[in-house]
Amino acid sequence: MDQLHFFFFPLMAHGHMIPTLDMAKLVGGVKATIITTPLNQSVFSKAIQRNKQDGNEIEICLIKFQAVENGLPEGCERLDLVPTDELLNNFTMATTMMKEPFEQFLQECRPSCLVSDMFLPWTYDSAAKFIIPRLVFHGTSYFALCVTDSITRYKPFMNVSSDSDAFVIPNLPHQIKLTGTQLTPFDRIEEEKDILC
Known part of the structure; x- marks a missing residue:
């Protein structure tokens, strides 16, 4: 039997990425892959290295974030980096541009499950397309x-x-x-x- 493989896809914001990392750590014995952007890789890297020493397998999968193409400043790959409230819709649009490369990862890796952020609703269609069960991460207590x-x-x-x-x-x-x-x-x-x- 193949090892279970969970994909975790948080919104690019600290209040979403950190709890997602915690969830990925909790599924010990299961391969976990966190989907993020190049700028946000550092948020996860050190914790993942420490976790590997404990025998847990967590990987990072990077997707280019099309900030400039959506009217955002270069490197604006996290919610706290959006300079004005008027650009929040641009950030949301840029997240939807991640759909195609994300679906390529789903097709290649065929994870057992997807846990994606409530603010990435388009991931529902992506998971359904490949018949992958999806759980919604809703970080509010x-x-x-x-x-x-x-x-x-x-x-x-x-x-x-x-x-x-x-x-x-x-x-x-x-x-x-x-x-x-x-x-x-x-x-x-x-x-x-x-x-x-």
Whole structure:
């Protein structure tokens, strides 16, 4: 029987790459390949070398990131390197340009499973094309999702007179307080949003 081979494909952002590396380490005894870009290879390399000493097999597979072709500065291969919010869509478009080379890797390697980031939704079609099971990596903690849901449903921030006044987040097992200054503009949107979609 062939050894199981998992592909891991995180969004190019530290808060996504580091947990993905941790997941790859957890599948000990299974070959793991992390898909990333040349600039981001260094985020993984040292940890992978240490992990190899423990007998785990983790490799890196590099895909060129087409930053300049999508109106981004040269070397802009990670979310924190995007210079302005106006260029975030360009970054997203550049990630979709990775689809063709990614599918070539899928076809050549035929991994047993793909674990890809929720912000790379096009990887669903790629995995389906080669009949490879795909799991979605959603890095937000369940607690944070519960807090966001409660704020969205009950809008407790509307019951205080100023953004510096504390309010209790309802329907949590313990009393958690926030102030309006701790909310994002997204939290203040009036219509309900389904955060789990």
